Amino acid sequence: MIMYGKKVMDHFMNPRNVGDIKDADGIGEVGNPVCGDMMTFYIKVKDNKLDDVKFKTFGCGAAIAVSSMVSEMAKGKTLDEALKISNKSVAEELGGLPKNKLHCSNLGADALHKAIENYQEKQKNKK
């Protein structure tokens, strides 16, 4: 039996914000197919807020649900707020993950943070 909760299954079956952003302000990629999961996050920033967040994920049910949840949590937040989204808070929002799948929740927040860092670096270089 696959031990995923209702909320995880909902995000797995109906993932929010799937896709990419052609003119993204920041892109973050973590993981690789060899270790099992790979996530790419795309962000659009407006007035220091995450105007749009999209993702693409190669991975198991948990990885897809985590990506979806992270995108939903991040959308509309300021960059500082979004950087505070932790792996733990994502797992909590999903109503918990099986123990051996907790590492998937690590990837989600990491990918988002990477996208934000990518944006911030680009801004620095512009100055």
Added chain:
Amino acid sequence: MTEEKIFFDNASTTRVDDRVFDYMEPYFKINYGNPSSLHDFGGPPKEALDKAREHAAGLIGAKEEEIYFTSCGTESNNFALWGLARASKDRGNHIISSRVEHLSIINPLKEFEKEGWRVTLVPVDKYGFVNPEDIKKEINKDTVLISIIHANNEVGTIQRIKEISDIAKEKNILFHSDGAAAAGIIPVDVNKLGVDSYTFTSQQMYGPKGAAALYVRKGVRIKPLLLGGIQESGRRAGTENVPAIAGFGKACEIAADEMDKNITYISKLRDNLIEGIKSRVKNVKLNGHPTKRTPGNVHMSFEFIEGESILLFLNLEGIATASGSSCASQALKSSHVLLAMGLPPTIAQGSVLFSLGKYNTQKEVERVVEVLPPIIDRLRKMSPLYKE
């Protein structure tokens, strides 16, 4: 869910045949005695064991006194390795096996290494075949045992057991084969295969869980794994699981009688499923050998996506399958069999095993062929590796 559930995971276990179930029933509440008892209650269970032994032996061309009942395939494999190796340790301390064995061979062999034995696991080719020449090369004066799986439980590849046993015989080395995914499914004759011991199990051939057997050729020395009473001629102590063993015997009888019919029927379903999927989904690969595979095995890799998510979506449609993806394993490791065959990790990750059995139907195959393509499409659109 309106549709009936579809069980395409017969490699994990099988449904018990009605005739087996009916045959077992009296051994729970009527003939519940201990077969070792001297009073009347011991009679019918003892007869049930004898009958089961006759049918188990018959299925694989063995003699009745060469069959030892155990509790599962894992126990039979452990019994063979420990029992044969310990009985031969005065002759050497080297064991040869392969990289595509079941974990009930692989993990005991790791223990052997800790206890000072030397273990060599020979590689396989892209289809999962062991090359007998590779085994020949690894043999040295200390080699006492060779253990090679007959039919692979994941990709269905059927090894050239006879060629390997010829080499073992020539060098006077004991040869065990794990036939858990072969016996009852494809024809097995232990004398033609030339094995010294052979594992086979009830739950893979429409018998109950909790019964299996180890064939040990007459005259071969083997030490018991379980010590206690003198059940199974003292080679496997412990009160026999009479209902399960009785059912196992019945399952062996039916499997032998209906072997040809089942092979023809299941192979046809298998080929239709492979063709159906290939015609509807791009970038798929059949793993294992195109023809030298077990009748019900359809092991496929879907590029750019991961197996557990495919399995989950199929499960939501009521379709039960398995996957060699690391995400789908409790240990979070990709299947050692797929990696040994040299499959790139991404391809191993995207694998799904559909294993068919005699209770599956063409209608079920058609439904899976209908349901699968949109699932694959949906997951690919989500994947960063996929470019349309």
